[in-house]
Amino acid sequence: MRRGEQLPWIVSDELWARIEPLLPVVPRRPDHPGRKRLADRKVLSGILFVLHTGIPWESLPQELGFGSGMTCWRRLRDWNDAGVWQRLHESLVADLHAVGALDWSRAVIDGSHVRAMKGGPKTGPSQVDRARAGSKHHLITEAHGIPLAVLLTGGNRNDVTQFVPLIEAVPPVRGRRGRPRRRPDTLYADRGYDHDKYRKQVRAVGITPVIARRGTEHGSGLGVHRWVVEQSFALLHWFRRLRIRWEIRDDIHDAFLSLACSIICWRRLRNLPLR
Known part of the structure; x- marks a missing residue:
């Protein structure tokens, strides 16, 4: 320091x-x-x-x-x-929107596995950690990597199952005249989300899905846009308490997740250049 x-x-x-x-x-x-x-x-x-x-x-x-x-x-x-952390996150995202710091032209979605040392609700045998108990953090960000919503599931849940729930978890973002904004124009995701059923569901809410196809060679070019969610996961897991799930109660881990997203938004807002 x-x-x-x-x-x-x-x-x-x-x-x-x-x-x-x-x-x-x-x-x-x-x-x-x-x-x-x-x-x-x-x-x-x-x-x-x-x-x-x-x-x-x-x-x-x-x-x-x-x-x-x-x-x-x-x-x-x-x-x-009492909903303190959720309201804090929503207010900070609204302030970022008010100063034009959010880019709604695209959003990015991904999931990340963490080990759950004590088990509990929203844990399951991990598909990437020798079936040890784990959980997944599912995150959606706007084009600059600002977290819009985060969800917690068991480690055995497929990422694609949280495609629509994550979109629905984005709150109405106020801060500017007109209707609150909730939907990006396009949504980027990796091969783990490649399923035509979910593409149709995303299009049904007015979002264009841009998802890499399974069986195709790497180098689709989506990484140019998708790297921001990886950066956001790095910021999220910079908080040591989120690298491993120690809480048996899922609501306590959810509270930490929401608070961490708020701190990330607060730092982004605080570091914006003076206008």
Whole structure:
């Protein structure tokens, strides 16, 4: 880390200003006051510390002031149940759309396998890891690699089965006059999505599918456009907690996925040149 650079798990004032209004208010009961609730901002820093480092919850350093691992886990769960991470992601994508940073001329879709060490819902025998338990991250990005939606499935699910669900998972993106945008003009995918049934379904919602054909030689030229989703997976799995699935509960891993997508969008928005 460069000298003077802020630690990635420290919540900046600008990011906190985006997140704080989305958090549910928990009133303190005067008849059962108990111990004072730890500040949400500190707990969020603890959640980000686990997301970035991959450290087990029970090993969260107490001296950093983030609270216990169980406190951070509960807040992550509760905030996910309240839809905080999804709304955060949608608001950041809308802001990127408002400044013209999204390219809707094409989108790219792909899946990536991760090992699931403890099993749980949305896991299955991996087809690429000797049938060990695993999960898949399915991602759709716009032309610059900005994540629009991400889904979690078992490691035995074929990528093509998530073709249409990923398209449907893209929320209405506001930020400009007129109707919210949801659909790209074209959608790029590799040979794993080569199926005429799904091509018809994609065309039915007004999107032109551009998919490599099985049995043809490599060098179709689609890689010129598809590399952005690989880059986005690299950014997503830069968060150590997402390289291996340690959570038995799928909603907790989903929460980490959504939060990581939001952080990626936040960094892209923050690094845009001043207009």
